[in-house]
Amino acid sequence: MxxxxxxxxxxxxxxxxxxxxxxxxxxxxxxxxxxxxxxxxxxxxxxxxxxxxxxxxxxxxxxxxxxxxxxxxxxxxxxxxxxxxxxxxxxxxxxxxxxxxxxxxxxxxxxxxxxxxxxxxxxxxxxxxxxxxxxxxxxxxxxxxxxxxxxxxxxxxxxxxxxxxxxQRNAELAVENERTRFARDLHDILGHSLTVITIKAELAGRLIDVDPVRTRAELADLERLSRDALADVRRAVEGYRDLTLPGELARARTALGAAEIEATLPNSTDDVPTELRELFAWTVREGVTNVIRHSGARHCEVVLGPARAEVRDDGPGPTTAAPRGSGLTGLQERATAVGARLVTTKLDPGWSLAVVVE
Structure with missing residues (x-):
């Protein structure tokens, strides 16, 4: 029946x-x-x-x-x-x-x-x-x-x-969307990291008898990259309770594309120190959110470095020129907690939101 x-x-x-x-x-x-x-x-x-x-x-x-x-x-x-x-x-x-x-x-x-x-x-x-x-x-x-x-x-x-x-259909679609998002984020988190780890391991193997000092530096870098990748994967598996920098870059690409804003995003997060990765992830999230909501921009660029995370756009504003809301206030508090500062700058054209470590 x-x-x-x-x-x-x-x-x-x-x-x-x-x-x-x-x-x-x-x-x-x-x-x-x-x-x-x-x-x-x-x-x-x-x-x-x-x-x-x-x-x-x-x-x-x-x-x-x-x-x-x-x-x-x-x-x-x-x-x-x-x-x-x-x-x-x-x-x-x-x-x-x-x-x-x-x-x-x-x-x-x-x-x-x-x-x-x-x-x-x-x-x-x-x-x-x-x-x-x-x-x-x-x-x-x-x-x-x-x-x-x-x-x-x-x-x-x-x-x-x-x-x-x-x-039932909505539940099935939600599960399917979550699987797709998790697969995409996991790929973004691990894809580049594993490639770099492999290359550095091969380099260390070739240098071990030629340049022991350089080998030790490569192995130390290899250990750091492995730990960061493992931490990012754990956060992703736990259900996005914590932010991950590769995951935020992946979501920024999707969100900017949906808003029809051209995105220029870094292909690697390897230069970012472990202790700054979560702060820079918050910076990317808040900056991209402001660009989408307020800027009217056509292009958005995210720049990452060992001591700086910046989100730039070419829109007329107001972006960060408007009175700071709870998002920017929270980002400022997170930056201050690790000895960094929040910097907003008027560009020609556009605006820049950056977190800079002194």
Whole structure:
């Protein structure tokens, strides 16, 4: 049995049981058939009523998780049994009209169900014009009321199913986007670092017998680069709780591209000392954010060095000329904590935001 939540006309698990409760009103046709003196005709009417109830419940179970239109054969059988009930039992058999109308709403689209339900209601009233019959306005009202109730229920279930499907799709997209971002950031974090580490290891191997002093310097640099790369990877795996300089450069490239600002970014962060990497990451984040939000620039450049991180743009401003917000204030506090200072400069054109270590 299908469990596709996108099926608009599917009925919940408890729907058929609620439907079974309303079969109570078929007791009147059955009682009328059992009291009729024409035993053959009455027993046939009772049998038709029982079969009608069985087909009605079968339709509910079928439509519980099946798409619209799949219950058409059962609807046709149900309609035929309803006509047979009316013919065999007479006026009490008109009670089938309400059930047929409900089945129509379940199976057909609103475009076809609405006129069909109206026709059933009108037909139940017109049958009251037959000799010896009474006009059944109550049945007509029941047809309309029950149809509206089931249509409302089907609409709510459909909307809920669509909402669930949308949530599932959004969750899948969020996971996929996170995987893509993590893969991109991990590549940006490790790609260049591993290349440099490999080259320095090869160089140290060639120099070990020729220039021991240079070899020791290369090995020390190799150890620093390895530790920095490992720290960046750990931060990325932990869910971006801390900033990483390569990760911020990767996100800056994406953000500037989305804002249609040409970006010039460094290909390496190897010259940045370990103790300054987090501060420079904050500098890149704050500077690029200001460029995107306030500068109106067409080009943005990030420059990194052993003692300086700078974000430049060619926009008219205001960028950092505006009163400092919490972002720049926080960056100033981080810079001061490590003995650096925040410098903002008007360029021609554009502005510069830099953190400089004295």
């Amino acid at each position: 299908s469990s596709d939540p996108t099926v608009p006309s599917s009925v919940g698990r408890r729907g058929p049981w609620f439907a079974a409760i309303w079969l109570f009103f078929l007791i009147d046709p059955i009682r009328a058939g059992l009291q009729d003196h024409d035993h053959v005709r009455s027993l046939a009417g009772v049998a038709a009523t029982v079969a009608f109830a069985v087909v009605y419940m079968a339709l509910w179970w079928r439509m519980r998780a099946e798409p619209q239109g799949r219950g058409t054969p059962l609807l046709l059988v149900l309609s035929a049994l309803g006509v047979l009930m009316t013919v065999l039992l007479g006026e009490p058999g008109i009670a089938c009209a309400v059930y047929i109308a409900v089945a129509v709403v379940m199976v057909m689209s609103f475009r076809w169900a609405a006129p069909t339900v109206v026709a059933i209601a009108v037909g139940s009233v017109l049958l009251g014009l037959l000799p010896g019959w009474q006009v059944e306005f109550g049945v007509a009202f029941g047809v309309i009321a029950a149809s509206l109730a089931v249509f409302g229920m089907r609409t709510i279930i459909g909307r809920n199913a669509e909402l669930i499907a949308a949530h």
